[in-house]
Amino acid sequence: MTVRVAIADDQPLVRDGFRVQLSLAEDMEFAGEASTGDQAVALARRERPDVLLMDVQMPVLDGIEATRRITADPQTSAVRVLVLTTFNVDEYVFAALRAGASGFLLKDVRPEELFAAIRVVAAGEALLAPAATRHLVSAFVAWPAVGRPDPRLVGELTGREQEVLVLVAQGLSNAEIAGRLVMSPATAKTHVSRILTKLGLRDRAQLVIAAYESGLITPGG
Numbered sequence: 679m680t681v682r683v684a685i686a687d688d689q690p691l692v693r694d695g696f697r698v699q700l701s702l703a704e705d706m707e708f709a710g711e712a713s714t715g716d717q718a719v720a721l722a723r724r725e726r727p728d729v730l731l732m733d734v735q736m737p738v739l740d741g742i743e744a745t746r747r748i749t750a751d752p753q754t755s756a757v758r759v760l761v762l763t764t765f766n767v768d769e770y771v772f773a774a775l776r777a778g779a780s781g782f783l784l785k786d787v788r789p790e791e792l793f794a795a796i797r798v799v800a801a802g803e804a805l806l807a808p809a810a811t812r813h814l815v816s817a818f819v820a821w822p823a824v825g826r827p828d829p830r831l832v833g834e835l836t837g838r839e840q841e842v843l844v845l846v847a848q849g850l851s852n853a854e855i856a857g858r859l860v861m862s863p864a865t866a867k868t869h870v871s872r873i874l875t876k877l878g879l880r881d882r883a884q885l886v887i888a889a890y891e892s893g894l895i896t897p898g899g
Contacts, residue, residue: 681800682709684725686718686741687733687762692785696731699789706796715739719747722754728800729758732779734770742773749778749880758799775883831892834876840894842869846882847889 683706685696693711700706709727712718716739722730730748734741741761748754761774761782771782780799783792832840838859845855856866874880877888889895 679705681706681729681796682725682727683707683729683731683796684709684711684721684727685731686712686715686721686736686744687731688713688736689733692733692762696792699792702789703793706793713737715741715744718744719754722748722757723751726754727757729760729796731762731783732759732774733762734774742770742777745774745779746777760795760799772887775887778880779883780881781883828891829893831888832877832894835873839869839873839876842866843873843885843889844895846870846873847886847895849886 683700685693687693687696690713693713697708697711700708709725710721712721713736715736718730718732718736718741719739721727732741732745736744745759745761748757748759759774759779761771761779762785763771763782764785774782781795783795787795832843835843841859842855845858850858852866852870853863855861855870856863859866870882870885873885877885879885879888
């Protein structure tokens with residue numbers, strides 16, 4: 679299956695670099711580019727790429743708001759957004775994940791890492807590797823959510839599902855969750871899928887945020 683990939687970044691050299699990298703992958707097709715957030719939204723509506731690489735700081739409309747509009751629009755909600763950042767994790771990443779982005783990549787990512795991330799996101803699988811989730815958890819503690827925890831966010835989850843969510847928020851993979859809770863990896867994957875469905879979330883990155891914002895897990899917990 680060919681994965682159609684677009685990019686939104688206000689720097690021509692960055693766009694050119696990613697376009698060249700994508701040309702090296704036989705299973706990927708370049709689906710267009712944008713230099714502003716509003717152009718990114720228009721590109722998503724026009725081309726419906728499988729994956730859109732999204733810079734955060736762009737003129738006219740920033741990448742966070744562009745991501746929110748793309749993921750909230752039924753016409754473009756299937757477009758998976760990968761945020762591009764010059765930092766491993768920063769406050770912009772959290773805002774983008776809350777807006778519906780499926781994960782993040784460093785701009786200096788190696789080609790093989792870029793291809794792997796795009797394939798994972800396009801397949802709708804584990805959208806953040808466990809190691810990346812652990813970075814997210816650590817940084818989330820540094821930038822806590824504003825306001826009091828709201829336990830109602832996870833009120834529909836069973837006790838077992840809450841246990842699984844806590845482990846996801848701690849950065850464990852499905853295999854690690856299975857070992858911790860003495861279940862098969864397939865069962866762990868099923869639990870994660872059900873949690874995503876019940877909470878109306880897209881991926882593991884947003885599960886991490888939900889676990890903290892609900893108070894199910896606390897900084898340092």
